Amino acid sequence: MTTFVELGVDQDIVDALSAKGIVDAFPIQEQTIPLGLPGQDIIGQAKTGTGKTFGFGIPVVQRLGLDPAPGVKALIVVPTRELAVQVYEDMDMLTSNRSTSVVAIYGGKAYEGQIDQLKAGAQIVVGTPGRLIDLNNQRLLDLSNATEVVLDEADKMLDLGFLADIEKIFSKVPAVRHTQLFSATMPGPIVALARRFMTNPIHMRASDPDEGLTQANIKHLVYRAHSLDKDEVIARILQAEGRGKTVIFTRTKRAAQKLVDELNDRGFNAGAVHGDMSQEARERSMAGFKAGKKDVLIATDVAARGIDVNDVTHVINHTIPDDEKTYLHRAGRTGRAGKTGIAVTFVDWEDLHKWALINRALEFGQPEPVETYSSSPHLYSDLDIPAGTKGRIAKAPKTETVRVPRTERAADAAEDGAREGGTRRRRRRSNAAKVGTSFAEGAEPAVPEGKGTDSADRADDGAGTHDGAGSEHHDGKPAPARRRRRRRRGTGSGAPTGA
DNA sequence: AAAAAAC
Known part of the structure; x- marks a missing residue:
């Protein structure tokens, strides 16, 4: 570990950090700060929750120096209002021992305060x-002296929905400037596009490219949601012991609103964030969640990127996201700053192709979602994809990845994959083929209703209690239908539901 | 196609 002092960070900034208990630099900070300080253009890529904000923020603050001259000299652009608030708070902290002033400029809020701060x-x-x-159009924001420019969540800022705005903004800042682009995800075409706005940028990756994309601290669990009462199952997950804060993602604003109402009706203390809410209500939800007054946040993808909340132990994808980037960012709301987390994803029947895409892109090596979630609290042993291993299941034998094979072929291939660590490419191809197969089976449920066993479990679960060991039964019968083996696990699984 | 982002 390197300290910020050793990286050449000014003492007052070091003091501001240490006042927050931050002394050692994370890898992305070790890599980008020494380059950013002298003004090198940087594309900084590091996994979720590994400290990118300080990676660009510290050089920005330090390069402005102690010049008291008023006026905008640095511009940091982010994709959502909540992220603007958060990054503003980080920058405000970094500048707490110097006179540099910071302002957050975003929509949904009165102009007055923002304009006053600019003036x-x-x-x-x-x-x-x-x-x-x-x-800027109203000539209330002068960007002509903004020689420090940052795009946070840069790939998002450069995608179609934002690109025109970003081009406009780049046309307003000086041509000679220091430009930094940061994100956990940086697809090749976006990097190429990004170079248009930069001068000889260095692309820094804080991890071994061969390491894969997933955050090693996050465990990924994927369930088929066909004929599943997701609200019920989610409620049960929320009752599991060992849970801290939970973020639940939905595909639409309406679904988010419906779910938050449902969960609050069930007695949970949940808040929502989505674009149909007033900005005031959005910020109330966020603040309540951060402060721990609410321990469940239901959100659309507005909260998928960047949002940093301590002690989020679970991310639940009520609906699977559209692509692997969104999956990565959503899951990355947990497992931050070295902590561990769990990402649970429900795959609806019509979304199997999205799972296929994500599974292949993130190299999970998991041919299909596991059998329907069983409603028991012991979910954490059902599927265990060792993150950060490129899905090389063989490399984590003690993880005992167990699933219910839908066909013999699937079973064979899974074993094949488990045995031969060196055949990743071949296995991936076969996985892709298998997913294609299951998807192509069309009208027939890929998991036949034979999982009625689980329906039975669900019915039993209505009673509310479970014996701790997943391998045991619910109703006196041995768990015959429970075809998958279960493994006792310390957190969450060993305890009664506590319903 | 949805979500986000100005009024």
Whole structure:
């Protein structure tokens, strides 16, 4: 571990960090700060929750120096309002021992306060594109001296929904500037596009490219949601012991609202964040969640990126995301700053192709979602994809990846994959083929209703209690239908539901 | 196609 002092960070910034208990630099910070300080353009890529914000933020603050001249000298652009608030708070912390002033500029809020701060001479602006351009058009935000420019969640900022705005913003800042782009995901085509806005950028990756994309601290569990009462199952997960805060993602704003109402009706203390809410209500939810007044947050993908909340132990994908990038960012709300987390994904029947895509892109090596979630609290042993291993199941034998093979062929292939660590490419191809097969089976449920066994479990579960060992039964019968083996696990699985 | 992002 390197300290910030050793990286050449100014003492007042070091003091601000250590006041928050932050002394050692994370790898992405060790790599980018020494380059960012002298003004090197950087594309910084590091996994979720590994400290990218300080990776660009510290150089920005330090490069502005102690120049008291008012006016915007640094611009940090982010994709959502909540992220603007968060990055603003980080920058405000970094500048707490110097006079540099920071302002957050984003929509859904009164203009007045933001304009006042700009007029008062704010030097660092953190904002979302719409309001930034709005105020720039009104000549209330002068970007002509913003020689420090950062795109956070850069791949998102450069995708179609934002690109026109970003081009507009780049046309307003000086041509000679220091430009930093950061994200956990940086697809090749986006990197190529990004170079248009940069000068000889260095692409820094904080991890071995061969390591894969997934965060090693996060365990991924994937369940088929066909004919599953997801609300019920999610409620049960929320009752599991050993749970801290949980973020639940839905595909639509309506689904998010419906779920938060449902969960609150069931007595949970949940909040929502989505684009149909007033900004005030969004921020109330976020603040309540961060402060621990609510321990469940239901969100659309507005909260998929960047949001950093301590002690989120679970991410639940009520609906599977569209692509692997979104999957990675959503899951990355847990397992941050060295902590561990669990990502649970429910795959609806019509979304099997999305799972196939994500499974292949993230190299989970899991041909299909496991059998329907059984409603028992012992879910954590059902499927255990060793993250950060490129899905090389063989490399984690003690993990005992067990699933219910849908066909003999699937079983054979799974064993094949488990045995031969060196055949990743071949296995991946065969996995892809298998997923294709299961998807192509069309009208027939890929897991036949034979999982009625699980339906039975569900019915039993209505009683509310379970014996701790998953291998045991619910109703006196041995668990015959429970075809998968279960493994006792310390957290969450060993305890009664506590319903 | 949804979500996000200005009023």
